Amino acid sequence: MSDALSVNATMGVLGAGVCLPDEALASALQLDDCALDIAILPPMVRRRTSLATRIAISAASRACAEGGGDLQMPAIFVSAAGEMQVTDRLCQAIAREALPLSPTQFHNSVHNSASAYWSMATGSMASMQAMSALQDCFAMGLLEAACQLQTQAGRLLLVVYDEPMPADLLPEFDWQACAFALLLGAPSKGLPNVSGPFVVDAGNAGDGPAGLSSRTPAMAGLPLLQALRNPVPGRHRLPVTTGNDGWTIELELP
Amino acid sequence: MTRRIPPLPISACTVLSACGPGMQSLLDSFESGQTALRAARQFDLDFPAFTGEVDAALIPELPQPLRAYNTRNARIALAALDHPQDGVRAAVESAKVRYGAHRIGVVVGTSTSGIYETEQAYNEREQTGQFPASFDFARQHAWVATAHCLQQALELSGPCYAISTACSSSSKTLASAQRLIAAGVCDAVLSGGVDSLCRMTLYGFKSLDIMAETACTPLDRDRSGLSLGEGAGLLLLERPRADLDDCVHLLGCGESSDAHHMTAPHPDGRGAVLAMQAALQQAAISPAAVDYVNLHATGTRLNDLAEMRAMRRVFPGGVACSATKGFTGHMLGAAGGMETAISWLSVHHGLRPGCCGLQTPDPDFNFSVNADYEANVPVKVAMNNNFGFGGNNTSLLLGRVHV
Numbered sequence: 001m002s003d004a005l006s007v008n009a010t011m012g013v014l015g016a017g018v019c020l021p022d023e024a025l026a027s028a029l030q031l032d033d034c035a036l037d038i039a040i041l042p043p044m045v046r047r048r049t050s051l052a053t054r055i056a057i058s059a060a061s062r063a064c065a066e067g068g069g070d071l072q073m074p075a076i077f078v079s080a081a082g083e084m085q086v087t088d089r090l091c092q093a094i095a096r097e098a099l100p101l102s103p104t105q106f107h108n109s110v111h112n113s114a115s116a117y118w119s120m121a122t123g124s125m126a127s128m129q130a131m132s133a134l135q136d137c138f139a140m141g142l143l144e145a146a147c148q149l150q151t152q153a154g155r156l157l158l159v160v161y162d163e164p165m166p167a168d169l170l171p172e173f174d175w176q177a178c179a180f181a182l183l184l185g186a187p188s189k190g191l192p193n194v195s196g197p198f199v200v201d202a203g204n205a206g207d208g209p210a211g212l213s214s215r216t217p218a219m220a221g222l223p224l225l226q227a228l229r230n231p232v233p234g235r236h237r238l239p240v241t242t243g244n245d246g247w248t249i250e251l252e253l254p
Numbered sequence: 255m256t257r258r259i260p261p262l263p264i265s266a267c268t269v270l271s272a273c274g275p276g277m278q279s280l281l282d283s284f285e286s287g288q289t290a291l292r293a294a295r296q297f298d299l300d301f302p303a304f305t306g307e308v309d310a311a312l313i314p315e316l317p318q319p320l321r322a323y324n325t326r327n328a329r330i331a332l333a334a335l336d337h338p339q340d341g342v343r344a345a346v347e348s349a350k351v352r353y354g355a356h357r358i359g360v361v362v363g364t365s366t367s368g369i370y371e372t373e374q375a376y377n378e379r380e381q382t383g384q385f386p387a388s389f390d391f392a393r394q395h396a397w398v399a400t401a402h403c404l405q406q407a408l409e410l411s412g413p414c415y416a417i418s419t420a421c422s423s424s425s426k427t428l429a430s431a432q433r434l435i436a437a438g439v440c441d442a443v444l445s446g447g448v449d450s451l452c453r454m455t456l457y458g459f460k461s462l463d464i465m466a467e468t469a470c471t472p473l474d475r476d477r478s479g480l481s482l483g484e485g486a487g488l489l490l491l492e493r494p495r496a497d498l499d500d501c502v503h504l505l506g507c508g509e510s511s512d513a514h515h516m517t518a519p520h521p522d523g524r525g526a527v528l529a530m531q532a533a534l535q536q537a538a539i540s541p542a543a544v545d546y547v548n549l550h551a552t553g554t555r556l557n558d559l560a561e562m563r564a565m566r567r568v569f570p571g572g573v574a575c576s577a578t579k580g581f582t583g584h585m586l587g588a589a590g591g592m593e594t595a596i597s598w599l600s601v602h603h604g605l606r607p608g609c610c611g612l613q614t615p616d617p618d619f620n621f622s623v624n625a626d627y628e629a630n631v632p633v634k635v636a637m638n639n640n641f642g643f644g645g646n647n648t649s650l651l652l653g654r655v656h657v
Binding site for chain 2 (some may be wrong): 009074080081082087090091092094095096099100101102103106107108109110111112113115116117119120122123124125126127128129130131132133134136140143144146147148150151165168169170196199
């Protein structure tokens with residue numbers, strides 16, 4: 001099923017941001033400028049929000065700072081497990097009958113928590129999407145972004161993020177806190193342009209760092225981030241999933 | 255260049271809720287005016303609550319190769335899919351033959367996914383120190399689990415993802431499905447939502463102090479909160495095709511945010527106004543052309559008041575409207591699927607459901623609501639509103655493309 005999406009659905013990359021609070025890992029991956037940055041959140045909110053929300057908002061802030069411009073735009077937040085640490089605490093409280101539950105923990109456990117705090121912090125009344133697709137989070141987020149930009153002109157923010165999983169829930173994966181954000185708009189000659197995602201045979205999915213498969217789904221953005229940070233003019237095929245189903249994009253660098 | 259979004263046919267739809275299986279169960283409930291909410295039975299709660307539990311027979315266990323997805327959420331989804339009269343599975347199979355498995359997407363809304371099973375796994379871990387062997391987080395609790403289960407059950411290979419924006423989750427799946435088709439990525443998309451009752455949501459809404467002690471009475475002067483329900487609403491959206499012209503169509507979608515508060519709506523329904531206006535604008539329909547609005551109306555003091563203030567702004571001349579959560583309970587992540595299906599029924603049969611449990615409409619609304627069921631009324635265009643935590647708002651318009 002190659003080219004399930006018309007490659008006409010090209011998007012211009014106006015900004016990119018990453019948040020990977022584990023300094024040793026960031027350094028091993030040769031990433032800089034990826035610490036937490038939640039200056040946009042009011043101080044009272046900063047204390048209440050989860051690591052998942054804080055890394056998502058950090059990466060989002062960075063992508064928007066790089067691209068500049070108005071923050072009143074639609075945003076797409078994608079995460080495999082969302083607010084899993086607070087959900088873990090609620091499940092434990094229920095199992096131990098430590099009731100009543102904390103109302104703050106409960107409303108912070110919804111999957112659209114990060115997008116809601118982003119909307120409140122920026123004052124954006126545009127559409128806030130909160131999606132999930134396990135290892136295909138980045139690919140499906142790009143697909144939603146491509147469809148939104150095809151049907152409504154303008155710019156939008158795409159944020160893919162996950163916090164570490166509580167013990168024993170996903171023993172086969174090793175998920176570190178990681179968020180990756182892109183500010184996307186109309187394609188343009190001077191910009192890096194990405195195609196919408198399409199499926200190719202696993203063998204043609206382009207080069208990517210080895211061993212992504214057990215990594216946080218947001219790390220599917222690393223091949224693109226590295227290509228943006230060390231630009232080689234021309235067209236490149238890059239994988240956009242930590243899974244093995246072949247979701248790929250074409251990146252064209254000026 | 256943005257593409258114009260055409261009206262898209264809904265070629266099949268179905269529901270499963272406390273009212274029963276299938277669209278006929280809703281017709282029966284609307285005619286009788288009887289609530290399906292009962293004192294909670296599935297859970298031993300330490301507070302009084304009414305719930306809308308799915309009583310219809312579910313398969314006890316998923317067959318291979320779906321066994322690992324075995325949750326109440328997935329069993330509810332499959333029971334809905336397999337409802338014989340509503341025929342959603344048959345419609346998907348026929349689209350698959352016509353377009354190919356890779357051209358059919360699956361976008362499912364949920365706010366609970368399989369948390370019910372996760373709660374049981376945590377209980378077991380408290381006792382034994384270990385999760386049960388059957389517990390599989392990725393296939394049961396991860397938000398996309400039910401979407402993946404449906405995709406595999408139907409042997410589809412197009413795009414597949416979950417949307418979880420609390421109570422607007424499954425309305426948003428229709429907007430995503432519409433874009434996937436309009437952008438030419440998919441020819442058909444199975445959309446809608448599935449939610450299952452669990453302690454997390456029951457105790458959670460209790461902690462927020464917005465649960466009614468008896469069956470909820472949305473829009474009533476004396477309303478005292480919401481009642482939770484569970485179930486599914488599934489809709490197959492397809493690209494326009496001459497032989498589907500007589501189907502009820504999705505005419506427009508509007509999405510917005512309040513940018514206001516995590517749980518409380520903007521008091522004037524500012525985001526709700528934007529969502530409704532965006533849907534009308536996309537469909538190029540004037541407010542006066544809307545014949546029925548299925549309100550979000552959960553039964554909490556603040557939500558109903560904010561929504562009705564928004565209604566006054568969008569429909570200054572009034573519009574027939576009602577709330578149906580008094581029948582089904584608030585199905586959270588499945589509410590949008592259920593209530594879009596109700597709007598489909600409204601257009602398809604020419605009916606307007608009443609407000610189950612409504613005794614005295616709240617005079618503070620200053621807006622007339624339809625307390626009673628009306629059959630054989632012309633409904634060319636129906637609107638469905640759903641608003642979620644975090645100020646996440648969706649408004650959809652359904653109607654006929656030619657009359």
